[in-house]
Amino acid sequence: MNIGEKREMICINCPIGCLLTAEMTGEGIKVSGNTCPRGEKYAIAEITHPTRTLTTTVKVANRDDTYLPVKTAEPISKEKLFEAMETLNSVEVNAPVKIGDVVFSRVCGEADVVATGNVD
């Protein structure tokens, strides 16, 4: 963004969905419209390096027709979502597995993938 340029966006951190305005100034990006500090962080990230938490499922190898819900422990680069899906499509885990267990480390070199469900 050039100095003086403005961009409007909706914050996705919580259900309020604040309408944010990010303006590029000489001192950096200035954010308005946010009701909490997470809004400011989000707006700056959207312009510099947008990230998203990925949630999907992986196959449980030792249980018939069972899938385990998983998520990235931290948000990953938005442009790497499909690459991460590709990787996780061939990942299989073995039960028992419980919430928080790491099922794949550093997907796309960015974040661990952890279980969000329990399989006994």
Added chain:
Amino acid sequence: MRTCDIAVIGGGPAGMAAAVAAHDAGIKDILIIERDEGLGGILRQCIHNGFGLHRFGEELTGPEYADRYKKMVIEREIPYVVKTMVLDITKSDGGDHIVTAMNSESGVFHINAKAVVLAMGCRERSRGQLNIPGDRPAGVYSAGTAQRFMNINGEMPGKNVVILGSGDIGLIMARRMTLEGANVKMVCELMPYSGGLNRNIVQCLHDFNIPLKLSHTVSKIHGKERVEGVTVSEVDEHLRVIPEKSEYVECDTLLLSCGLLPENELTKSAGIPLDRITGGAVVNQNRRTEDKGVYSCGNVLHVHDLVDYVSEEAELAGRSAAEYVLAGKKEPECIKTVNVHNAGAVRYTVPQVVDIYKEPKDIKIYFRVGAVLNNATITVKCGEKTLLSKKKRKVAPGEMEFVLLTEKMLGEVDSDIIVSAEN
């Protein structure tokens, strides 16, 4: 006959929270009855994140949120049965209720309960209820059915997808199917605004360049064995299809996300009055229905935006049921009962009835509007008296609002209460 103090019908987020709150209020003899294979309700298939920000101060996925409550149920050793369907609720001679249920182990059996908490949740509006013309090919699913196929069974419902309805489940499924390799062509919304949360429009549609076509509907489903395409039509201000503004869109799958309906067959057969707008029971501020000893909470009462609010409401219902049982099946002493009416853009309120107790407590009145209002004025009146008036930058049908009536305000209530939202 088996007996219990409180029978909770449904083991989803509402049922679990109600049971936990009832237990913490001093009632140990509880039974949760769940028809699915485990506790958790619909959260089991909602693998996306965004749950629990209010309740737990952190962002959880559906299964994680459900697990928090399941742990609370297990820690308290609250009994529950799964794969068990409740068939009927009737009154006993002694003023209790008899819950008739069945499962494959015990067959049909009866439970005598001093209080009942209804927490059966809701279900999706079906194709039949939408009256979409066309044959009945495979490939038409409710968004929630497709979600279950994908997230629980690991099956892909289709490749080229049109979604009708922009409710949150439809938006979530647009992203989910895209990530799994489907081509989601568009989301059509009959109304001129989306029924989903803004955050979901951004992260589920904008992120993947999926068009949201407002004031558009599906006017015909094509295909005999399998969906081959749909006719997408623009609608006028009366929501009527404009035939000359129609296009054929090739697809093999149509997902429907056109609203949720509280599942109140049991409530109805028990003879408990329902609210025409919410589709749930008429309740007072404690979530007690018109039938003494029967409480209702969560999406079976009215459809909530967030599970966090379901938990909050269910705790109130569970606690109220426990207090009723502990007091020897008695309600708090009531001076008078008033109705809550809607005015302006307000479509419904919950509760619909307020009992003014001798010792009143603050009451939150939840409501939903029927149209988007900018700079709305929300007022609560009692006769000529204005109890409360506040400004709100924006109110929309997709977002539940509430007003807080304090003890002091309730002391001034001498007739029916009117809640209104106006421009």
